Amino acid sequence: MTTIEPAPVIAPQRQSRGFADGLRDALPKIVLAPSFAVILVFVYGFILWTVYLSFTTSRILPVYKWGGFDAYYRLWGQPNWYVAMQNLAIFGVLYIGICIAIGLFLAILMDQRIRAEGVLRPIFLYPMALSFVVTGTAWKWFLNPGLGLEHTMQNLGWTSFKFDWLVNPNMAIYTVVIAGVWQASGFVMAMFLAGLRGIDGEIVKAAQIDGASTVAIYRRIIIPLLRPVFLSAFIVLAHMAIKSYDLVIALTGGGPGNATELPSTFMYSYTFTRNQMNVGSASAVMMLMGITAIIVPYLYSELRERKQ
């Protein structure tokens, strides 16, 4: 952060004039301080602690005996970890891409002066309201070849219908994508809808007068104008993708085999069930580095832009 500070709206007075005035000038900082202190300790302190732990020999509980890079060697020696990273790449790309595509599509449809918007909107939004602790069972049934869609279709007479992704190690990660998209795309729709409603109608009118077709108006004018929404949606989805845990646990438990392991489930299982807390911490450090790589450039550009 190198650029100049902008003019503050209300800056503190030049000199302090007695206790009451001094207190009044410091009040905003006093109000902010507890929140910031809490974040410092409970986020940044804990991150440092996790980093330290990854260099110890901790197994079942934290111990503070130095272990060097052992945990990192173990981590990168784990086939599971590579599977988890690969899955995160597949999951992340598809989840973010499909959520944005469906969210945008839904938002554009919803923006055509739809009569039943009040009914449809909550239908698309409600999955976000539910935890996978709640909907996991329903999803598991639905995707299970013996109980769900495949079974139903075959009962209906389409006997060659096959949908066994859930139990197919090569395809199981895609079922996680399906359920994830189901959950988050409505939220993305709401973001795009808000963005669409915020666009100046005159721009669209001008484009119509210029003779642009509806498709062209969306493609050339509206969607480019939604750029900030794309960015927000990307950030929200990226962080949900990296944190995705309930989703996998509820749907596949990481299986079949380890076909749907993600870094978050990897970290959890090494820390809490496999009694290799240092390896778990090392994976957490890796995740944090990944998050940092995505978020910090975004934060930087976002905060710089506002400086003008």
Place this chain on the structure above:
Amino acid sequence: MSFLEIKDIRKKIGSNEILKGINIELEKGGFLVLVGPSGCGKSTLLNAIAGLLPPSSGDIVIDGQVVTDLHPSKRDIAMVFQSYALYPNMTVEENIAFALEMRGVEKAQREAEVKKVAKTLQIEHLLKRRPSQLSGGQRQRVAMGRALVRQPRVFLFDEPLSNLDAKLRVEVRAEIKALHQNTHATIVYVTHDQIEAMTLATKIVVLKEGQVQQVGTPAEIYNRPANLFVADFMGSPAMNMLKGKVSGGGIALFGNDGIKVAMPPSVTANLPDGKEVILGLRPEAITDSGLVDPKVVSVAQIEADVTMVEPTGSDTFVTGRIDGASFTARTRADLHVAPGQKFAFSFNLDKAVVFDPQTTQRID
């Protein structure tokens, strides 16, 4: 003694100096207008007076009290903002009463004060409404009511008319003028509109790039602008600036082989022959011969090509051109002249001011 003194106010933001030592004094009951183009520092100065933006150095004195370090709420001032800054969550009544409430005024008294102000401003029927239900002019009145109810020592207005349409602007301007005359309030008023400045002020300060260009009454500013910037900025259409050379008690205009005009001796007495000058002449000083005041001493009749005719109803502005130099004349509305014709203009040189092109200052 002055009621409001602004002493050597400087304001730096980063490495950027926005105010470069401003000194202004205003008597009690005066109406000070700070005028200048955007970015000249006038709003910064107003904010400094209000206490919303502390100056880097210098002092603000109100009624003999140094208020530079006082919190805005303790300076006993009121401010009307460009956007009116009405609290959207409160009714008109609550908006006007808010400052009184903050100062612990009893409810009954508050209501009485609000009624009184509402009556003055003729907004009694709006008291229960919210700002979003008001028109622009009504909001403007409420914003003034909010200031008036306080009876502060100084009123500050930050471009209060800029969000109104033209007709309303004229109306409200007149109301502000009347208000000032009736209440004898001390007012500091920021605008970029020179007509507002002329009509309202008892004292105008013209600012440019953080420096005072000229301080004076509206007449002084208009008739005797201190420099080319003030001359150009104040008045519409702008003052004609004609290049010329001093030549034997007069000034040769429109190039070397142009026209020589005789000047009142007071203007050219101290200037050497051959000195390059800029002759400033307001459009109303160039007219058709029928309009020339017989008492005028120095008049020049100059024929020029007419390039444009702009009727405004009451007057007609005619653009003339000689030898590549254009000027604007203000003529009678019923003058029959069309572009392409030649026309003889009368230059009233009694009204002329002369500037030094090097220093841009007026030459007396």
Place this chain on the structure above:
Amino acid sequence: MNIRMITKLAAGAALIAMTAGAAKAAEQVEVLHWWTSGGEAAALNVLKENLQKQGVAWKDMPVAGGAGSAAMTALRARVTAGDPPTAVQLLGFDLKDWAEMGVAANLDDLAKKEGWDKVIPAALQNFSKYDGHWIAAPVNIHSTNWLWINKAALDKAGGKAPTNLDEFLALLEAFKGQGLTAIAHGGVPWQDGTMWEAVVLSVGGPEFYKKAVLDLDPAALSGDQMKKVFDTMSKIRTYFDPSFSGREWNLSTAMVIEGKAGMQEMGDWSKGEWLRANKKPGSDFVCIRFPGTQGSVLFNADQFMMFDVGGDAEKAQLKMASAVEDPAFQIAFNTVKGSVPARTDVSNEKFDDCGKKGMADLAEASSKGTLMGSLAHGYAQPAAIKEAMLDVITQHLNGQLTTEAALKRLPEAVKAAK
């Protein structure tokens, strides 16, 4: 809603939250466990009532899910906070790991008074004691190398229960011929592991199991016998129904009960499902040791590890430990749970045929030294190694690894996790 109201609500709500915590009764035990379903909870309720009669209040802290993995997270949080529960349901090496952290209580006096040393099998004592001191009260002994067969289907296939792997594979083929899902299995790592360890025992016998699973001999883990184990697993895999993946074990049991599937390899807890469906051992279903494993028992025991809580709470803790080892409770609990008592001196008359067989097998294995810890349930290896081995087993079973790759990967994974 106006703002003042919100503030008041917030203040009020915060106050409620403050008072809602804390408040501990005089004598009480707080018990962390994952027995949350009807039958198990009812069994545990016997213990709760016994303690209440002695004036000890029972503070229940059930955390279900993932065979105790969520419970382990909660336990870590509590221990880290310096506020451990009184007693925690724990398995196998987890007991050792926790005791190593110095958080265990010492039950030696009670154990001596009640003579636990004599009545609890030595193989189990290994886990109930740390460094020679009693730290846990074992509740029961499950064993995992059982095969549960639908009697009607078996009768149709000749009525003879298989006693070795070949007969077992033949029976699978026969069931398949009947149009059944030959063997009901749930594709979850611990279930895969439960089947795998039974196959290991069957293929190589107790010696091989000891060498490969308990001693982690790299040669045994990648040798010919192990190849046969994985090949057998692959063969069994072909008899699964398509939707086995991720299925809970009790759903598989239900398939056998309803006659949709022929049999199930599962621990003795699955008997509870049969009993609840009003099926009788011997007439409706057959319980046998997994073919080729008669004489050996792979055990899995639930224990209540006592945490060092100090002071007054200790008295209640000892009362609980004593109540767990009360023979009456052992009978009451284990008849419901399907397991056999952790004490060997308990009468078997209240138990059904399968229970009686279980108790007899246990006594036999215990005396012969073929009572060995189950890998899938944490009694053979610490969690890190166990999970690493399960990774390989489950990936192989799901076709992500070939047999050759699994044989190579298994010793590597073990080495990496050590």
Place this chain on the structure above:
Amino acid sequence: MSAGNETVSAGQANAARYFIYAALIVLAVVYLLPLYVMLSTSLKSLDEIRGGDMLALPKAPSISAWVKAWGEACIGVSCVGIKGYFWNSIKMVIPAVLISTLLGALNGYVLTKWRFPGHKIIFGMMLFACFIPFQAVLIPMARLLGLMGLSNSTTGLVMVHVIYGLGFTTLFFRNYYEAFPDELVKAAMIDGAGFFRIFWRILLPTSGPIIVVTIIYQFTNIWNDFLFGVSFAGGEASPMTVALNNLVSSSTGVKEYNVDMAAAIFAALPTLFVYVVAGRYFVRGLMAGAVKG
């Protein structure tokens, strides 16, 4: 805005409308499927669930599973249903949402209207806090809660949710207040209002849309949290999700899917209610600032 269709012929326009409605209805049905499965299963008998088709309507709808889930189902050794845990969640979620929202609003207020050197770095750091994986903070959090004497208590849990919600609530309010006219704050200062008065009387009363977004967001997240609940508030103080998990993922015993589903629906009711009732304001609130990110 809405795309008009003046340039398109009436027939084409109608065809486009049919397509839009058809697409929306098909998607709506797909989105509703899981909820439908839960609902219809909760109304079926166990036999019907085992034998029948998952998507079929219940033959003889019965609410007995609902009654059982609410008041009779066993969670651990006590069989009193999930109603007690429902109230646990309420007790936890209300203070946590209100406190984190209020703090977020104050932080946003300071970070936009009372700026000081370094405010951007502070905001950036608070924002980054949103992205920390919660699994990584469990152990140190437990230790600190223990030191504070808040281990295994609702108060501790409320605190945890407030802390990890602060980043989001601050973000929402900061973006909203960024667009709030500074002149109003100046006017109020000249009128004599102080820091808190300006906040209570001027900013907060005009923050409706963003308060709705924040409350919906926080309510949903905190209500649905499992990880913190299971780690920091076990036993009788467990929130709803922990109890639900105990009910549905018990390792052994007969699975009563209808009861599980009914309990799951109970657990989902408050968040569903909030979304359905406040969904309209949600989009509006997002428009009012949150989307700017």
